[in-house]
Amino acid sequence: MGTFDGLTAVVTGGASGIGLATATLLAARGARVACLDLFPGAPGAPGAPGAPDGVPGVPEPLLGLRADVTDDASVRAAVAEAADRLGGIDVLVNNAGIGAQGGIEDNDDDEWRRVFDVNVFGMVRVARAALPYLRASRAAAIVNTCSIAATAGLPQRVLYSSTKGAVLSMTRAMAADLVADGVRVNCVNPGTADTPWVNRLLEAAPDPEEERRALSARQPMGRLVSADEVAEAVAYLASPLSGSTTGTDLAVDGGMHGLRLRPSTGKERP
Template sequence: MSDFAGLSALVTGGASGIGRATAALLAERGARVAVLDLDPSGVDKPLLGYRADVTDDTSVRAAVAAAVADLGGLDVLVNNAGIGAQGTVEDNDDAEWHRVLDVNVVGMVRVARAALPHLRQSEHAAIVNTCSIAATAGLPQRALYSATKGAVLSLTLAMAADHVREGVRVNCVNPGTADTPWIGRLLDAAADPAAERAALEARQPSGRLVSAAEVAGAVAYLASPLSGATTGTALAVDGGMQGLRLRPAATR
């Protein structure tokens, strides 16, 4: 496909995981792509890499301005940068709550705020925020993370309403548990990594983790000019976790 030919895209958190898969797919489908990341040293051509800390407004504005200048404009923003958190409401102190909210929610605000003046000049402007199944399903030991992703879902809807008449579409993608470096680190830290992986796979009706490439495909769908009538939508990529309620597998 070449639906992004002639378009420019910016992907935050694009040096690894879902962000990297998304950046690569958009480039494959014709876009000029810039990646913003805390460590863009591993970003290879045709992708362009820029260092940015989404908790620092000055850093974000400088990186977005540099990327847009090099790209020659901006049509698509993928707000993907984020961090994880574990525990119930009792397990994280105020500082950790502020830290994770600052990255996962306010970080998206900072990047969108810097990008919107450029997006308004595009005929195919789109923002896709990386949300999570945690926004719509109660997951154990994920209180802080779920709170941030619930905020991202609401933020997406509000942004879609604010900017639809400016020609800027805003959607989000809600991955289930994805096979990313962050999940890999969680598994490595578990007492029984194999058992923990099996438990994560079992809670998704498809019986496996979501791949980064599958999430990237959903992001590309929402960002594509072919989806010009789609805005204010949350697209679940979760192996059926959001809506399916299967009966237990028959024993033999």
């Protein structure tokens, strides 16, 4: 038997990266899964029309539905269709998000509004639309994709970090509001992950290989986090096996948040 047998799940940003890895894992463990994305593609298609490079589209047996998390009507329609076709919603993975670079002077008001509209208000819209279905579930869980940027100060990430700080606080407040309804709310805090979005950032860098080495080196384990590793953490938090876990953030960051290593001397034991 699978951990998610008989359960249904909705994953936003489910056509690539962490979202697709999570949707695929939940389905492999027995869930019926709908992926909401701007570029869901067609089942079994080689790519998602109009999507950036590295967004393959939603493969079978996952249900791909188009949704724009900045548009409340689009969100409500997609969530309702997912609930209708899946037979309800037990798990919501609020994963859709975008990145942003620069210091406090580098982005104008419009860019701040745009990134908050996706990364924070987008989660609000999807959770709000899904709550009637989650409240009807006997195993309801929401997992928000947060970031190490919510708990550690990273250079040139002030806008992105601000949105993820809001997600962390929102997760805890939602958990307090919804615990009496039987809806658990948690979040995962990935470190720098090997995803299509990060790969696009690397390609835009003056020296992509050097930038990859630098991003890998700032995580104590010395490598980027994989999308599959984050998906495993999401699956744990979404699972009925974690039924006493709510209001928690789970770091998947190669030790970046919690470890403070001494500088290498070259004399460490192998």
